[in-house]
Amino acid sequence: MKSFYSRFRENRKxxxxxxxxxxxxxxxxxxxxxxxxxxxxxxxxxxxxxxxxFDYYETEFGGDFETFTxxxxxxxxxxxxxxxxIVWTPIQYSFDTLNYELNSPAPSPPTAENILGTDDKxxxxxxRTLYGLQISILFGLALTFFxxxxxxxxxxxxxxxxxxIDLFGQRFIEIWSGLPILFIIIIISDFISPNFWTLLGIxxxxxxxxxxxxxxxxVLKTRNLEFIGxxxxxxxxxxxxxxKHILPNSLVSTITYLPFxxxxxxxxxxSLDFLGFGLPVESASLGELLGQAKNNLHAPWIGITVxxxxxxxxxxxxxxxxxxxxxxxxxxx
Numbered sequence: 001m002k003s004f005y006s007r008f009r010e011n012r013k014x015x016x017x018x019x020x021x022x023x024x025x026x027x028x029x030x031x032x033x034x035x036x037x038x039x040x041x042x043x044x045x046x047x048x049x050x051x052x053x054f055d056y057y058e059t060e061f062g063g064d065f066e067t068f069t070x071x072x073x074x075x076x077x078x079x080x081x082x083x084x085x086i087v088w089t090p091i092q093y094s095f096d097t098l099n100y101e102l103n104s105p106a107p108s109p110p111t112a113e114n115i116l117g118t119d120d121k122x123x124x125x126x127x128r129t130l131y132g133l134q135i136s137i138l139f140g141l142a143l144t145f146f147x148x149x150x151x152x153x154x155x156x157x158x159x160x161x162x163x164x165i166d167l168f169g170q171r172f173i174e175i176w177s178g179l180p181i182l183f184i185i186i187i188i189s190d191f192i193s194p195n196f197w198t199l200l201g202i203x204x205x206x207x208x209x210x211x212x213x214x215x216x217x218x219v220l221k222t223r224n225l226e227f228i229g230x231x232x233x234x235x236x237x238x239x240x241x242x243x244k245h246i247l248p249n250s251l252v253s254t255i256t257y258l259p260f261x262x263x264x265x266x267x268x269x270x271s272l273d274f275l276g277f278g279l280p281v282e283s284a285s286l287g288e289l290l291g292q293a294k295n296n297l298h299a300p301w302i303g304i305t306v307x308x309x310x311x312x313x314x315x316x317x318x319x320x321x322x323x324x325x326x327x328x329x330x331x332x333x
Contacts, residue, residue, distance in 0.1 A: 014323020131284030159219025259321030
């Protein structure tokens with residue numbers, strides 16, 4: 001019988017999607033080195049500086065004030081170039097950099113300087129999309145990881161011990177899953193300012209429920225197999241039996257859910273940002289860009305960029321999930 005990897009490789013769409021997602025993830029993690037309003041390297045009077053990592057006062061480069069250097073200031077950039085050189089990032093704008101030299105009112109159409117145009121505040125859309133992808137992917141991966149951990153522990157304990165633990169656990173899950181998560185986030189946002197970690201915590205309170213139910217069902221099925229009974233007869237503890245023997249044999253179907261949990265996480269974060277209940281307003285966010293596209297229908301480049309970015313990302317994750325599911329299917333030869 002073929003291995004999982006061999007079967008996954010045969011699904012060309014899934015393999016290409018996985019490579020595409022890895023490439024997009026690496027690209028987004030390198031956002032600071034691709035789109036930034038600070039240079040990568042500055043050479044001044046034979047000394048090397050790395051503004052992308054450290055802040056320097058402009059007096060270091062012949063300026064007059066003890067303030068952090070604005071490397072786009074013509075006065076400062078001329079002084080540096082007279083005594084050295086500047087190595088800029090490919091895109092000389094960060095996600096929150098305002099372009100004060102636009103040739104048309106913001107939002108301005110794509111130009112050689114702003115290849116995807118600017119938003120209604122004059123910020124570069126390419127930079128905001130890149131940083132928005134970084135936040136969305138990191139948020140999705142973090143939520144997926146913690147969701148699986150919570151679901152495996154809770155579902156595993158329910159399914160293994162059964163009895164009253166399973167009974168009360170199921171009743172709690174039924175009540176808890178009925179709570180409206182969107183309304184809860186809206187209420188909480190009235191008391192605190194949501195950020196990456198608070199949103200992650202709130203969504204984690206609900207995201208584990210469907211996966212835990214799946215883990216519970218698999219554990220209920222696996223715990224009655226003969227090798228589990230043999231393990232107990234040999235004196236293995238409940239924790240060892242559960243985590244060493246039962247869960248590894250019950251997680252195959254759970255693994256197929258990983259890409260779909262990631263899709264759900266990214267979509268939820270984007271929706272909350274679009275509605276204004278997500279990340280802080282100053283954050284780079286695909287949902288915030290989507291809101292700008294709705295409010296600026298005369299600037300179609302914003303909507304087109306967000307649509308292509310989100311659709312390609314989510315479709316690639318769905319193809320990966322389909323490929324993983326097919327590769328794990330025991331009926332596949």
